[in-house]
Amino acid sequence: MEQRNSITSKLKISKRRETYRLIFQLIGLSIFVYFGRESTIYVILLTLPLAVLIGPAYCGWMCPRGMFQNIAGIVGRKFLGKRYNRLVSRKVHDKLRFFRYVLLLFVLATVILYEFEVLGVSVEAAIADGLVAIMVLSILLSFFVDRAACRYFCKDGAFASLVNLVKIRKIRRDKSLCNSCGICDKVCPMWIEVSTKGAVEDHSCISCFKCICACPQDALSIEE
Ligand code: SF4
Ligand code: SF4
Incomplete structure (x- = not known):
């Protein structure tokens, strides 16, 4: 109990947590720029033990695409005000949030077909370019919808988020303290x-x- 309180209270009282998030994201960006886009999956695998413990923190704290979406979100909120996050309805969101898993399966199928030489180099390259285009467009969509790429289009995030099915330490809500204000729902980027x-x-x-x-x-x- 003590350790739980200690982690939670450190998070809550740290005034610098968004600065730490930015620093981790800049480290993520440096790795991405230096080693290329395939490095994302290796960093996700390297941070897997932490992810099994507390969930896919790479996505929330280190992914450079998350950083760009955060910046787009700040700009979007400034210009759109209350109209921010209104582009996608809850009904559409509830379906669209599974699309990134479809993309993940599609990419896995592509890799297998390429390995067995069913797909040629040019087709594989065209698919890779298509995925980059989807990612860039979905990051731009974050000017209108919080973390649009993470929510709907990121295959790496889909892979990382599978640990949510087995993570050890979940976020718990104490019903005796909660007053149902809904602030947690409003700030949740997902x-x-x-x-x-x-x-x-x-x-x-x-x-x-x-x-x-x-x-x-x-x-x-x-x-x-
Ligand atoms: S509804 Fe309000 S009080 Fe309850 S967990 Fe969410 S933010 Fe906290
Ligand atoms: S705000 Fe949403 S995405 Fe972030 S930790 Fe809470 S539930 Fe998960």
Whole structure:
């Protein structure tokens, strides 16, 4: 219990946490620029033990694409105000959020077909270019929708988020403290309805911990 409280309270009281997030994202960007886009999957694999413990924190804290989406989101909110995050309805979101897993399966199939020489180099390269175009467009979409690429189009995030199915320490909501203000729902970049859950078990959580930091009642914490 003590350790749980210690992690949670450190997160909550740290005024510099967004600075730390930015530093980690800049490290992620440096790795991405230096080693190329395939490095993402290796960094995800390297951070897997941490991910099994607390979820895919790479997505929430280190991914450079997350950084660009955060910046786009700040600009989008400034210009759109309350109209930000209104482009996609809940109904569409609930379906579209599975699209990134379709992309992941498509990429795995492409790799296998390429290895067995069913696909030629040019087709494989065209598919890779298409995936880059989807990623760039979805990051631009983040001017209108929070973390649009993470929510709907990132195959790497889809892969990383599979650990949510087995992660050891979930985010728990203490119902006796919660006053159902809904702030946690509003700040969640993945549009998860935290305020209705006993524990966040959603497959799309990116372990950004913004919900914990925003809760005015201290009702959310990382479980022991
Ligand atoms: S922000 Fe905290 S108090 Fe408000 S609904 Fe979420 S868990 Fe409950
Ligand atoms: S549930 Fe909390 S930790 Fe997970 S993505 Fe939403 S805000 Fe981040």
